[in-house]
């Protein structure tokens with residue numbers, strides 16, 4: 001992966017979401033067919049200009065664990081480091097063991113570069129086993145769902 005900038009392009013800021021962001025967040029999440037049922041703006045961070053939201057992502061809280069989810073960058077801004085920037089921020093904000101699930105090995109590589117490693121469903125904290133239970137169904141349906149845990153940032 002190419003070296004990513006440690007700062008945002010001019011005009012964009014990283015900030016906590018506020019109540020007025022909810023429809024922009026829902027739009028981003030739905031545009032990528034991600035789970036729209038657990039979208040609570042209080043858990044989100046966004047990257048935005050004054051006019052538009054260009055990226056969002058959230059940390060969901062479970063007993064003894066957190067989940068990084070709903071990470072989306074609008075297509076026009078992809079491959080410019082924003083996804084990495086926001087994911088790194090969410091990792092820094094996390095205070096408990098951090099997990100995620102993603103679709104496909106290629107996307108898993110994106111998270112591997114951020115310090116995540118694949119884990120098995122059996123090794124998940126109990127609180128996440130139910131949430132990620134659909135993964136087992138996904139495997140049955142041969143959908144390549146990958147569950148990952150944050151370990152460390154690679155050198």
Ligand SMILES: CC(C)(COP(=O)(O)OP(=O)(O)OC[C@H]1O[C@@H](n2cnc3c(N)ncnc32)[C@H](O)[C@@H]1OP(=O)(O)O)[C@@H](O)C(=O)NCCC(=O)NCCS
Nearest residue numbers: 001002032071072073078079080081082083084102106107
């Ligand atoms: C995944 C996503 C957030 C990455 O955002 P981004 O701003 O493009 O990411 P960055 O610019 O920081 O990094 C891009 C790198 O990640 C990799 N990457 C990003 N998305 C990828 C995907 N869907 N599949 C495979 N590789 C991907 C690319 O290989 C790229 O590396 P390269 O430039 O060396 O080729 C963005 O592609 C997106 O919104 N995808 C749709 C929603 C989604 O799938 N979210 C993840 C839910 S688990």
